[in-house]
Amino acid sequence: MVIVFEAELWIWDARRTDSWTFVSLPVEASEEIRELAGGSRRGFGSLRVRVEVGGSTWTTSIFPDSARGSYVLPVKRAVRKAEGLDAGDTATVTVELLDL
Numbered sequence: 001m002v003i004v005f006e007a008e009l010w011i012w013d014a015r016r017t018d019s020w021t022f023v024s025l026p027v028e029a030s031e032e033i034r035e036l037a038g039g040s041r042r043g044f045g046s047l048r049v050r051v052e053v054g055g056s057t058w059t060t061s062i063f064p065d066s067a068r069g070s071y072v073l074p075v076k077r078a079v080r081k082a083e084g085l086d087a088g089d090t091a092t093v094t095v096e097l098l099d100l
Contacts, residue, residue, distance in 0.1 A: 001036060001097045003029045009075060011087045021080060021087055022072045025062065025095065030070035033062075036100055049073070052094040054083040062095065 007023035025033070037047055046061035056079045062071040073095065075085070085091055 003095045006090055006092050008090050009085055009087050021075050023093055024068050025071045027070045048098040050096040053079055053091050056082050
């Protein structure tokens with residue numbers, strides 16, 4: 001399953017001093033992912049994904065966020081720097097689910 005969407009980068013409030021930056025997947029796509037994933041989850045309910053933002057591609061995990069009703073994707077500092085992105089910016093994100 002491949003999802004392409006635009007999302008605003010945001011900083012996780014609980015780790016503001018660490019600048020943990022995320023994007024939220026669309027709620028509809030997150031619901032479909034939950035159905036497809038069934039019980040195949042790893043630690044913290046995470047799922048492995050391949051991600052593309054601009055010219056950067058990497059493998060990471062998405063995590064369920066009950067407060068937002070969607071999965072969230074961490075965007076590491078190296079990617080933000082390479083793509084000239086900061087919290088509050090909007091990025092086009094491609095997420096490919098692995099191991100489903």
